[in-house]
Amino acid sequence: DQQVKQNSPSLSVQEGRISILNCDYTNSMFDYFLWYKKYPAEGPTFLISISSIKDKNEDGRFTVFLNKSAKHLSLHIVPSQPGDSAVYFCAASTGKLIFGQGTTLQVKP
Amino acid sequence: DAGVIQSPRHEVTEMGQEVTLRCKPISGHDYLFWYRQTMMRGLELLIYFNNNVPIDDSGMPEDRFSAKMPNASFSTLKIQPSEPRDSAVYFCASSFNAGQGYTFGSGTRLTVV
Numbered sequence: 001d002q003q004v005k006q007n008s009p010s011l012s013v014q015e016g017r018i019s020i021l022n023c024d025y026t027n028s029m030f031d032y033f034l035w036y037k038k039y040p041a042e043g044p045t046f047l048i049s050i051s052s053i054k055d056k057n058e059d060g061r062f063t064v065f066l067n068k069s070a071k072h073l074s075l076h077i078v079p080s081q082p083g084d085s086a087v088y089f090c091a092a093s094t095g096k097l098i099f100g101q102g103t104t105l106q107v108k109p
Numbered sequence: 110d111a112g113v114i115q116s117p118r119h120e121v122t123e124m125g126q127e128v129t130l131r132c133k134p135i136s137g138h139d140y141l142f143w144y145r146q147t148m149m150r151g152l153e154l155l156i157y158f159n160n161n162v163p164i165d166d167s168g169m170p171e172d173r174f175s176a177k178m179p180n181a182s183f184s185t186l187k188i189q190p191s192e193p194r195d196s197a198v199y200f201c202a203s204s205f206n207a208g209q210g211y212t213f214g215s216g217t218r219l220t221v222v
Contacts, residue, residue, distance in 0.1 A: 006151070032208055043113070043200055043213030044152070089152060093208035096165065099144070101151035 003027050004092050006100035014108055019077040021103050023090030026071065030092035033066060035075050038087040038102070047088075048075070080107045115201050115214035122221055127189040130217045133182055134203030142202040142211065143176055143186050152200070158184065159207070191221045 005024045013019045021035075031052045036044035050057040050064045050073075057064050063076045073092075077084055085107050090100040114133040122128050134141045142157040156166040161178045169176070173192070178184040188195055198218050202211040 002150070034209070036213075041215065043202070043215050045213070046210070049209065091152075095207050096142075096154060096157060097208060097211060098154065099152035101149070 001026075002101075004090055004098050004100040006088075006090055006103050008103050009101070010104040010106070012106045012108065013080050015082055016079045019075075019080045019084065019105055019107065021075040021077075021088050021090075021105065023073040023075075023100055024071060025073065025092050027092070027094065027098075028068075028071070029094050030098075032093040033064070033073050034091045034093070034097065035062075035064060036089040036091060036099075038089065044089055077105075080105075082107045082109050113201055113203050113212050113214035115199075115217050117217060118215065119218045120220070122191055122219070124192055124221055125190045126221075127187065128191045128195075128219060128221075130186040130199050130201075130219070132184045132186075132201030132214060134184070134201070135212055136182065138203035138205055138212075140204045140207055141178060141184050142204075143184070144200040144202065144213075146198040146200060146216070155186070157207070188219075191219075193221045196220050 034049040035047040037047045038044040048062045065074045087102045089102045091097045116131045143155040144152045155168045156176045158178045176186045198216045200216045202213045204211045
């Protein structure tokens with residue numbers, strides 16, 4: 001049973017526009033949420049995180065939003081750049097990290 | 110620090126053969142995790158260790174899979190016998206904390222033919 005779900009396998013946006021990646025979870029006990037970014041032939045790298053006691057965290061072009069009532073997490077990238085093209089994994093923590101399936105983002109020049 | 114080091118980077122083996130994947134975590138990290146990446150399920154946690162002791166192996170798919178951590182600087186994931194459905198990318202990660210701050214290795218791409 002998938003506790004963390006990323007229902008969009010892929011997303012394509014134009015350079016300079018906003019990218020919105022979504023993630024849903026089922027376990028209300030998750031206390032920390034993270035986004036990881038993965039380039040081909042490399043391991044995932046940490047991007048941004050948010051505690052369950054907050055609803056927004058911003059770091060430069062990246063903002064993560066948490067809606068606990070909807071059990072929904074989203075990552076906004078503004079403005080999107082071609083170098084942002086990668087696979088993005090949502091993860092949730094309750095003592096260990098549970099990852100989603102990933103969303104492949106393509107930013108077109 | 111060179112980060113988390115995994116070997117080999119690629120492994121092609123025949124069905125029925127034994128496969129051993131290796132991982133060297135970052136020095137000082139108390140936690141070590143083995144994940145498997147597939148298209149359908151994304152990154153699945155197979156097993157994790159704390160201070161070399163296996164804590165949770167509920168993600169290990171079946172008895173053909175085993176993992177060991179004989180010391181703080183080395184871990185292995187073994188598949189015996191291997192099957193084509195085991196083909197995937199296997200990642201090792203380490204951290205100071207069980208729920209945050211994971212550093213991943215570059216992965217081992219396993220192909221079982």
